[in-house]
Amino acid sequence: MVPARTRLTLQVLPLVVVLLVFFVFPLLIVLAVSFFHYDDMGMKPGFTLENYAAVLDTGLTYRLYWSMIKFAVMTWACTLVIGFLVAYFLVFHVRSKLIAIGLFLVCTVPFWTSNIIRMISWLPLLGKQGLINSALVGTGVIHQPLQFLLFSDFSVVVSYVHIFTIFMIVPIFNTMSRIDRALFEAARDAGLSRLQTMLQVVIPLTRNGIALGSIFVVTLVMGDFYIVKVLSGGGRASILSAVYDDISTLLFPQAAAQSVFLIIIVMLMVGIILRVVDVRKELVDRQ
Amino acid sequence: MSERGSKHDMSQGSGKAARVSRRSLLKGAAAIGTAAGTSVIGAPMIWAQEIKDITLTHIGVSYSVVQAIGDQAQKDLGFKVVMQNLDTSAALTRFITQPKSVDIPDLEGWQAKVAVAHGLVQGIEVKRIKEFDNMLPIFTKGEYEGKKVSRQGISPYEAMYVETKDATKIVEGVHDYMTMLPQVYNCDSLGYRPDLVDHPVVQWKELFDPKYKGKAAILDVPNIGIMDAALACESRGDIVYKNKGNMTRAEIDTTINALIALKKAGQFRATWTTFEQSVELMASGEVVLQSMWSPAVTAVLAKGIPCIYAPVNQRPDGKEGYRGWCNGMGLMKHLSGKKLDAAYEYLNWYYSGWQGAFVARHGYYSPVPKTAEKFMDANEYGYWYLGKPAADVIKDPYGAPIAKPGAVRDGGSFIERFTNISCWNTVMDENQYMIQRWNEFKAA
Numbered sequence: 001m002v003p004a005r006t007r008l009t010l011q012v013l014p015l016v017v018v019l020l021v022f023f024v025f026p027l028l029i030v031l032a033v034s035f036f037h038y039d040d041m042g043m044k045p046g047f048t049l050e051n052y053a054a055v056l057d058t059g060l061t062y063r064l065y066w067s068m069i070k071f072a073v074m075t076w077a078c079t080l081v082i083g084f085l086v087a088y089f090l091v092f093h094v095r096s097k098l099i100a101i102g103l104f105l106v107c108t109v110p111f112w113t114s115n116i117i118r119m120i121s122w123l124p125l126l127g128k129q130g131l132i133n134s135a136l137v138g139t140g141v142i143h144q145p146l147q148f149l150l151f152s153d154f155s156v157v158v159s160y161v162h163i164f165t166i167f168m169i170v171p172i173f174n175t176m177s178r179i180d181r182a183l184f185e186a187a188r189d190a191g192l193s194r195l196q197t198m199l200q201v202v203i204p205l206t207r208n209g210i211a212l213g214s215i216f217v218v219t220l221v222m223g224d225f226y227i228v229k230v231l232s233g234g235g236r237a238s239i240l241s242a243v244y245d246d247i248s249t250l251l252f253p254q255a256a257a258q259s260v261f262l263i264i265i266v267m268l269m270v271g272i273i274l275r276v277v278d279v280r281k282e283l284v285d286r287q
Numbered sequence: 288m289s290e291r292g293s294k295h296d297m298s299q300g301s302g303k304a305a306r307v308s309r310r311s312l313l314k315g316a317a318a319i320g321t322a323a324g325t326s327v328i329g330a331p332m333i334w335a336q337e338i339k340d341i342t343l344t345h346i347g348v349s350y351s352v353v354q355a356i357g358d359q360a361q362k363d364l365g366f367k368v369v370m371q372n373l374d375t376s377a378a379l380t381r382f383i384t385q386p387k388s389v390d391i392p393d394l395e396g397w398q399a400k401v402a403v404a405h406g407l408v409q410g411i412e413v414k415r416i417k418e419f420d421n422m423l424p425i426f427t428k429g430e431y432e433g434k435k436v437s438r439q440g441i442s443p444y445e446a447m448y449v450e451t452k453d454a455t456k457i458v459e460g461v462h463d464y465m466t467m468l469p470q471v472y473n474c475d476s477l478g479y480r481p482d483l484v485d486h487p488v489v490q491w492k493e494l495f496d497p498k499y500k501g502k503a504a505i506l507d508v509p510n511i512g513i514m515d516a517a518l519a520c521e522s523r524g525d526i527v528y529k530n531k532g533n534m535t536r537a538e539i540d541t542t543i544n545a546l547i548a549l550k551k552a553g554q555f556r557a558t559w560t561t562f563e564q565s566v567e568l569m570a571s572g573e574v575v576l577q578s579m580w581s582p583a584v585t586a587v588l589a590k591g592i593p594c595i596y597a598p599v600n601q602r603p604d605g606k607e608g609y610r611g612w613c614n615g616m617g618l619m620k621h622l623s624g625k626k627l628d629a630a631y632e633y634l635n636w637y638y639s640g641w642q643g644a645f646v647a648r649h650g651y652y653s654p655v656p657k658t659a660e661k662f663m664d665a666n667e668y669g670y671w672y673l674g675k676p677a678a679d680v681i682k683d684p685y686g687a688p689i690a691k692p693g694a695v696r697d698g699g700s701f702i703e704r705f706t707n708i709s710c711w712n713t714v715m716d717e718n719q720y721m722i723q724r725w726n727e728f729k730a731a
Contacts, residue, residue, distance in 0.1 A: 060723060063730045129572050147501055151557050151573075230564075233557025233573075234507045235550070237729035245509055245722050248376045249714055250401075 027263075034256035043253050051257035061258075064239050065265065071153070071228070072221040072269075075160040079217050080210065082161065083168025087209075088202070091176040107169055110162075119159050119227055126150040126158075151233030159231045164220055168213035175209030176202070211277035215270050222266050341629045342367040347378050347393020350582075351471050351614035355684070356645055360636050366629050382407050382619070390630060392617045394467045396441030397714040399617065403449060403457055403466050408617040410452040410464025415631050418638035422654045423705075426469045426613070428461060431706055440514065440532025440711035443469050443613040467615030469654045470637045471646050474609030474704050475511075477597040478569060478579030478587070488597040490607055491515070492522035493576060495545070500554055504568055504577035505546075507558035509725040510718075514610050514710055515578040516542050518599075522606050532713040536720055543724040547731045558729070562586075569594060581650035584697070585689050596697035600707045608709025609698075647671040648684040652701050674700035 002010075034051055037044040055061055086107065094100040110118055125131045126149040133145035148154055179202065187197040203210075225240035239262050246255035274280075345352050349372040357370035373381060379401060382392045386407055394402055402408045413419055425431050429444030436442060448462040457466060479488050484499075494503055494515070506512045517531040517538075526541050528534060534542070549555065556574045559565045566586045568574045579596065587594035601608040616637070622630050636642070643659025646652065648671065653659045660668050669675035674696050681690035690696075698704045715721055 054719075054723075058723060060727050060730060064726070067730060123567070123571075127571055127573060147556075229560070233504075233568075234559060234729070235555065235557060237726050241729065242726045245726060248374075248508075249510065249718050249722065250376060250379065251719060251722070254719070 030256045030259055033253055034260045036253040036256075038251060038253045043250075051253045052261070054254055055257050055261055060242070061261075064237055064242060067236060068222055068224075068228075068239055071156060071160065072218050074157050075164060075221050076214060076217050078157065078161045079165045079168040080214070082165050083172055083213060084206075084210070086165075086169050087172040087176050087206075090173060091179075104169075104173060107166055111166065115163060116226070118163055119230060122155060122159050122162070122231060123150065126155055151231070151235055153232070153236070155231040156228050156236065159227050160221055160224075163227070164217050167216035167220065168210075171209035171212035171216070172206055173209070175206045179205050207277045208279055211273050211279050214273050218269055218273070219266055222262070222269070337625060338364075338366045338629050338632075340366075341626055342369060343390045343626075343630060343633055344369045344371065344388065345391040345393065345616070345633075346371045346373060346381060346389050347614065348372065348375055350649075350651075351393050353645070356642050359641055359645075360633060363639075363641070364629075364632055364636055368633065386619055387621055389619050390622060390626070391633065392619060394615050394617045395612065395712060396443055396446040397712070399446040399466045399615065400441065400457060402617060403446075403455055406453075406455050407620060408466065409620050409622065410449045410454060410466070411468055411618055411634065412452070412631075413463050413465060415635075416465075416468065416638070417635050418655045418658060421638075421657050422469075423656070425705055426654050431702065434706060436706070437608070437611075437708050437710055439528075439530045439709060440610075440713035442611070442711045443472070443615065445711075467617045468634050468637070469613050469615040470642065471651050471653065472611065472613035473581055473651045474611040474698075474708055475515075475578070475580055476599050476609050476698070477576060478565075478584045478594055479576040479597060480569065480572070481593050481595050483572070483575040488576065488595070489599060490522050491519040491599060492524075493597075494519045494578070495523055495549055495554065497552070497554070499576050500552065501556050502573075502575045503554055504557045504559055504565070504574040505555060506565070506578045507560045507729070509722050510714055511610065511612075511712055512558070512578070513539070513542060513721055513725060514712075516546050518608070518610065518709060520545050527605070531710040533715050534717060534721070536717055539717060539721050539724055543728050546728045550728065550731050566590075585650055585683065588689055589683075589687060598698040598704075600698075600703070601709060608707050609704060610710055610712065611705070611708040612712040645684055648682070650696075652705075656701070670694075670696055672701050674698070674703060 033043065035047045035049070036051075037046045037048055038051070090100045090103055094103060123130070127133065128145040128147065128150070130150065132149060136142045137145060183201055183205075184197065187201050192200065223240065225238055225244065228236050228238045229241060239258065243255045243258050243262075246252070246258065343366065345357060345368060352370050352372055354370050357368040361368045375395070375398070378393060379398050382389055382402060383405060392398075392402065392408065394408075399408075419427070423431065425436050426443045426447065429436050429438070429442060436444065438445060446457055446467070447465055448458055448460065449456065449464045449466055450458055450462050452464055454464065477488060477491065477494060479493075481487075483502075493499070494505065496503075505515060513534075514531055517528055517534070520526050520542055521528060521531070525545060526538065528538055557564075557568055559568060559577070562580060562583050565577065565579055565583045568577060569579070569583070569587050570590050570592050581596060584594050584596045599607045599609060616634055618627070618630055618634075638653070638655045638658060640655075640658035640660075640662040643653030643655060644662035644667075647659060647663065648667070650671070652672070656672055660672070663671070666678045667681065670677045670681050670690065677690050677692050677694045679692055680688045681694065683689050
């Protein structure tokens with residue numbers, strides 16, 4: 001009989017190897033390159049902090065982070081409200097478990113097509129000659145098409161919410177469905193109103209799922225490159241678009257430094273979320 | 288630059304290309320054995336036997352390294368040609384990191400500079416290029432009919448010559464070795480909707496005109512977007528650049544500050560990075576005036592929507608003019624022996640006319656129009672190269688009609704267009720600073 005400890009190690013090993021080879025190792029290369037020298041279209045191994053200085057020394061970096069964090073917060077707020085309500089409805093208002101799971105699957109239907117198609121489908125809807133504007137102009141509600149609908153912060157957030165809400169629904173649905181229904185009766189017996197039950201019973205018990213969903217949404221927005229580019233009509237730069245522009249003229253060391261900085265910032269954001277809710281502790285406690 | 292290549296061309300092309308390759312497979316065996324004597328290059332039979340196992344890998348951007356062209360070369364030459372598409376920076380990275388996996392690198396002027404400096408390519412012997420003397424002097428001597436071609440940015444001539452086969456330094460003047468052999472080129476301008484813009488556009492400053500507030504767009508590829516912006520700044524009278532293709536920090540600042548002010552005033556409806564985006568913006572009416580690429584104008588026209596490629600001829604005061612670009616082929620350093628001979632055959636094949644005719648139907652040009660003419664009918668050649676009114680319907684390379692009889696190509700003949708180039712695609716010395724300021728424009 002293999003000792004439990006060895007068995008555990010063997011079970012974990014494949015994942016560790018995969019992570020080492022495909023995640024840690026490439027990341028170390030990026031880290032190394034971020035310290036390389038750059039001159040005349042080439043990079044030379046070495047150690048310099050110039051690349052970091054170049055990234056941190058410009059107001060541009062901070063403006064980019066400010067604009068992406070703004071997007072992240074707006075998207076997070078919208079997806080949280082929508083995701084929570086959808087999950088709540090599915091778990092507590094749909095009586096039949098089968099229908100609940102069916103409706104849950106319906107939420108994933110948009111994922112049967114690609115991200116890009118779901119994103120681009122907003123263009124004919126929000127454009128100057130798009131469905132909404134032609135309808136409004138046609139019925140005489142407005143005389144000039146609304147420009148803010150497309151190629152604006154508005155359209156970027158709409159698309160983020162559309163695409164990322166599912167990442168909020170799934171973990172919240174998951175934790176919510178584990179709430180013991182007897183608690184509702186107890187709450188009612190204790191004289192709590194529906195709102196109070198929601199605030200004092202449901203939300204505290206689903207904070208685990210909320211935290212996980214928040215991590216997904218925030219990291220996805222911070223690391224986005226394409227949605228912001230297309231739906232802002234190129235009018236908004238993202239952190240990754242700055243990295244991409246560096247790479248397109250072979251400024252690899254600076255791109256690497258920018259990437260490492262982004263990883264640090266996103267890790268801090270995740271750290272803050274985990275600080276509020278200790279997901280790991282709660283998962284262990286459950287067992 | 289990276290995504291100019293247009294899925295439009297490619298998707299239309301793939302079906303046809305597949306047919307071509309199937310056909311060429313069938314004919315392949317026969318061609319190698321029997322057709323060698325009658326092939327375009329007239330190679331002897333023994334040669335044909337020796338080269339049939341050779342494979343050449345040609346890597347570069349999709350608008351320059353075209354599958355249908357590779358298939359035709361393979362058919363005519365009797366050895367295997369593999370075409371691979373990567374965007375500009377990915378291609379250069381591949382040339383540097385895996386030089387052995389490439390035989391023929393696709394090079395723009397600035398890439399040729401990098402490739403030569405890194406010792407990636409060997410000099411191309413001028414005397415082994417049969418049509419060298421028929422190449423337009425725009426490329427070989429940097430002039431046309433005594434008139435010097437613009438040297439702003441990296442003109443093909445500027446990056447053309449090295450002194451020896453193994454040289455790592457590009458030199459001025461005509462020499463016996465070339466860094467790259469130009470094969471396709473064009474000049475870029477503004478595109479606009481004549482139904483939504485009430486007068487003919489012939490000046491770059493229209494891009495910044497408040498009349499088109501919220502209806503203009505500029506391309507978001509920093510290296511060339513900055514030059515379009517510079518052309519417009521110069522046209523508007525903001526500044527006279529010493530060299531739009533190699534600006535000083537102060538010149539970059541002036542240009543970007545103008546862009547930021549315009550963006551804050553709501554001038555730009557959008558910026559675009561891919562061919563398709565520019566077509567969509569124009570076709571949907573989101574914008575009426577924007578920087579554009581020639582095949583994108585054709586693609587808008589193919590949707591039945593009017594679109595004109597503004598003829599921005601240079602003025603006596605030096606304002607206006609096109610932004611030119613040119614892609615060429617290099618020879619990687621590792622090529623030698625029979626494979627090198629085959630590579631030279633391949634390079635020479637590009638100047639034998641078939642490719643010149645093919646790219647012309649996209650709206651691009653070959654540096655040796657003389658041979659391309661043989662592969663086009665008089666109507667096509669007149670329309671595409673000479674700027675004459677079409678005598679009959681004009682079709683694109685895949686047979687779709689794009690111009691009615693009587694239509695004239697925007698900007699006139701290729702000589703008229705090419706003697707009106709203001710600057711060439713480039714990467715500036717202050718590139719790093721420029722990219723950073725460009726991002727500030729985008730983040731503004």
